[in-house]
Amino acid sequence: MSRATSYRLLLVAASVLLLECLCRAGVIDHLTMQPPSEMARDLVVLLASGSMNRAMLKTLTNVVIAAALAVAFGIAFAVAIHGYRAARQGLEPLFATYYAIPVYAFYPMFIILFGLGDLPQILIGFMLAVVAVIVSTLNGLDRVSRVLMKTARIYRFGSVKTALTITLLSAAPYLLTGVKLAVAYAFIGVIGAEFIMSRTGIGYEISFAYNNFDNKIMYPLILLILIVSVAVNSALSQWEQVLMRRRSKS
């Protein structure tokens, strides 16, 4: 384990310990927040009871669908516009300002158009994630060396074959950055959407527990989201590091 990783873990452990002490000492009252140890215990109880299985399955499925769609569409779109200077000049300022738009503001429109099912929640997750994938992919494609593009021509590859065999693999570390962001944004989008436009899912359950002052449900679910998103992000980061290590000059 590197020294930086050790410091990072130490900082997280110290923060959790501080929170535990503040809760136990009554500085943070029990109605406001449970001590982290109780959150962990209640999470185990909650998972063992199986009462949240449907909500978890529904949320995670929608996150996976939103992230997968964003990755597939984002990469394909970036590959398609990469070579077209006019398209990029027109679109890149829009990408740069995209995250200034509060996507959630569109939720009444999505409900009118798509109802209260999963689709509007997936759509919000997709909308939040897709531009991060496009921007990361374009960034990676810009860095593919010209000599590799010439090499593709030596092998007489067409544009699709060149993308699949050379350019996307060359840009893989940047694509992975896009995937990491897509997963994070899909979590934010789907769970946020469940708060306001759903009758199921982890977001809805957190919201319901919050409205009923049920900390034994709310905090363990928040902890669950934290654990899952950090775990997914860490796994992707590990993969990213493997790719970077292979490419970094020793």
Added chain:
Amino acid sequence: MSETHVVLRDVTRVYPAGALGRDVHALGPITLHLNKGEFFAVVGPSGCGKSTLLDLIAGLAPASAGTVEFEGRRIAGEVPDGVGVVFQEDASFPWLTVADNIAFGLREAHVDASELRNRLNHALDLMGLRDFANAYPAQLSGGMRQRVCIARTLVLRPRLILLDEPFGALDQQTRLLMGDELLRLWRDTGATVLLITHALDEAAMLADRIGVMSSRPGRILEIVETRWPRDRDSQIVSEPSFGEITGRLWRLLRGESLKALGKSAGQS
């Protein structure tokens, strides 16, 4: 009588007007014949269009006028079958191991597994990369990465090998040794080789004939014949005629290099 392998007839390359607002006449007109199985080098001042010439022969760029033919067929907008190119820049695929890099073209050509293994093993041995078969390019030196690229080209058994300053990034000793390897490969494969280089000694050591180019727009000023035996290596640099050849090349090039330098200085 030698069989003609590549023919360029009155070839010119003009780059259309860019930001400067005027066309750039980069090359030609050039008329040139490469014989089958010969080692031909091209030398010339910086910016004279040497790499453009290679791109035209490889089919990577279209000629603005004139024709380029390989094995009697006109090259038109596509790299012809049987042509391999090694670039000056590192073109190894960083996501593949050395073995996978070398086997890349064979897999794409759906060469059967046993033949692929044979050619791969032969290339690994020939290029001294056996111990690094499972390494990634980033773990190798610049010279070894270039050997990977040469091996990746040679396993496809091209009939015409185009080399664009392949040793440009290497030190002098490594260049001499790589030159020996290249000569050995040329003899073993029987391919026609076109080497683009700015190093006069490299051209004099490796080539049967050397085309000397003028400053931009690049034209062939003269073709110098070295008359080396086919079975040669870097030890010919100690031959008296080696000094005569490099001296002759420099006499032909000096004025052109000064012209190229003068133009650059005037523009800057």
